[in-house]
Amino acid sequence: MVGRKPPDHKDEGAEAVSPAEQLVLVLDGFEGPLDMLLALGREQKVDLTKISILQLADQYLAFIAEARKVRLELAADYLVMAAWLAYLKSRLLIPEVEDEEPSGEDMAAALAFQLQRLEAMKGAAAQLFARPQLGVDRFARGAPEDLDILRKSVFQVTLYDLLKAYGEHKKRQEGGVLHIEPVRLYSLEDAVRRLSELLGRMPDWATLSSFLPDGVRGGLLTRSALAAHFAATLELAKAGRVELRQDGAFSPIYVRRASRRHEQGDEE
Amino acid sequence: MSGPDGMIQEIDNPEEVEQRLRDLRLLEALLFASADPLDEETLGRRLTRGADVRALLEELRVHYAARGVNLIRTGAGWSFRTAVDLAPLLRQEEEVSKKLSRAAIETLAIIAYHQPVTRAEIEAIRGVATSKGTLDILMENGWIRPGRRRETPGRPLTWITTDHFLDHFGLETLRDLPGVEDLRAAGLLDSRPVLLGIGGAGLEDAEPSENTDDSDT
């Protein structure tokens, strides 16, 4: 499942940025997969009630495939949606069998309904905010005279104040017992073990980054994985098990198995 | 004004006329003085005993209908507000209102149209988890508040809009929400989650909200 690329690919993102960036830009505009589906659906330029779910699924899957090609980190729900759509597609394409599962058509109809409902709410939101708003288009008395008309109780405390106070109290309380979330980092030991395993299968120079575990791209975990693997190569080079090469500052680091093979490992 | 001018139909005796006039002026002053809407009960307590608050308010409303300041009704309360058609002339130059996020705007619309609605339902409709701070902002603006708990497993909290929401958007009642009847007729105000696989959190409708929340951190 490692799926390493053949070595010597300039995959360190130097060139590949622009499509990735584009995709990031696109993704940035969406409030989740359903929102994105809706936007794709609108491109079909048909009434949402007549939308082709099959076509929509294809568009979405193509987008996801593209995103993965440029190694774009996708939030889990985008992938869940992709899996679901792929399943839906298969249900739509394969003749229906009698079982208790909802039919492909039912599922497609349900999705279409969800898109319509989301669209309706977006429309409603737009209409709502197009209304003249207090303090923007319509104004209340600018200099209210304090007449104590409303105050049955003298103190002005709203439910919000009350909840906020309790929230802050709880926060302080929890602050007393500091819960530190476990930090998920890639350990040096793991990296050494992993590299040792992989080295045997690596005939020639390969970039360090191609050794990184799949599926942890982006974020702290990746950075720690990179750091751990780098440290591991130093460790292994010291042990005489690998050779390292770097052509210039900041350029990719290459690794290969040491040519003189005295595999007596741990001398540390 | 007061006094027996001895003409035209006076069913009322002079004293009543005077009282009515005083009540009208008092209503005007009360409503004018307050920045927030006042309900009929509160107003009634300040008037002559037995005064027909509603009728007096109607009279004022008609009087002010054509003027630069109108008497309008939102939710349970009445308030003076500048006339809507003057908005372009009054609008402040600086965009005062801090920009609300798209998530917040959509969430507010969903709460307004689907209320009472649980967070899980909101998430099912939007297809994404509600980020922290979204409901917070809406509540801080005084537009939403917690409603009753839903009597389903987990007893999730529901959210509803406030009277201030109506006031802010100049709505008399929730029935005046733009397009609400059409949406209802089209069946689009059904807030149940429809599909598995969409809007992860939306599926946990039946579950105690604790679960979704905890995973948030």
Next chain:
Amino acid sequence: MSGPDGMIQEIDNPEEVEQRLRDLRLLEALLFASADPLDEETLGRRLTRGADVRALLEELRVHYAARGVNLIRTGAGWSFRTAVDLAPLLRQEEEVSKKLSRAAIETLAIIAYHQPVTRAEIEAIRGVATSKGTLDILMENGWIRPGRRRETPGRPLTWITTDHFLDHFGLETLRDLPGVEDLRAAGLLDSRPVLLGIGGAGLEDAEPSENTDDSDT
């Protein structure tokens, strides 16, 4: 221009009449919405070019003279004020609304969430001593009342909230108070320690921020 209605004295042409009416309405709205008195120069800048501000203001003043709200001129400018003769009727109870202290709000919240709760327990929860006045204030306002005595040594008094508490905060039952997890979800209780720039595998920096929030596992 428009129709020759052929009656009554029209010195003004219809367009002028309309303009004048609009200026009057605009004046009304401006004066109503302004927090401070406005001077004629400021007002003039908002009206139709060449409008006679003084004359228009005079007209408004006369119109409002007999009403519950008067247009008055003070040193700095013009403003609407409630009619002086109504003052005694307007201020019935001369109570100034005060802000409730933070300690009091917090104590009230703790009683609401933990009731029935003894004073010692409140102090244990808050971690500070409760001043005598705090509970008094809450009780005077009718938000809390003594509940049953706890059947433990010393039989301490417990405190519970009242129906008026529910009323004041617009709650139907105590069960409608949002739970701690609801608060957390709404963003009112973001208890993540500050040092968490690290940690939580969900912090992908490549992600659009909106998404990370939403999808935060």
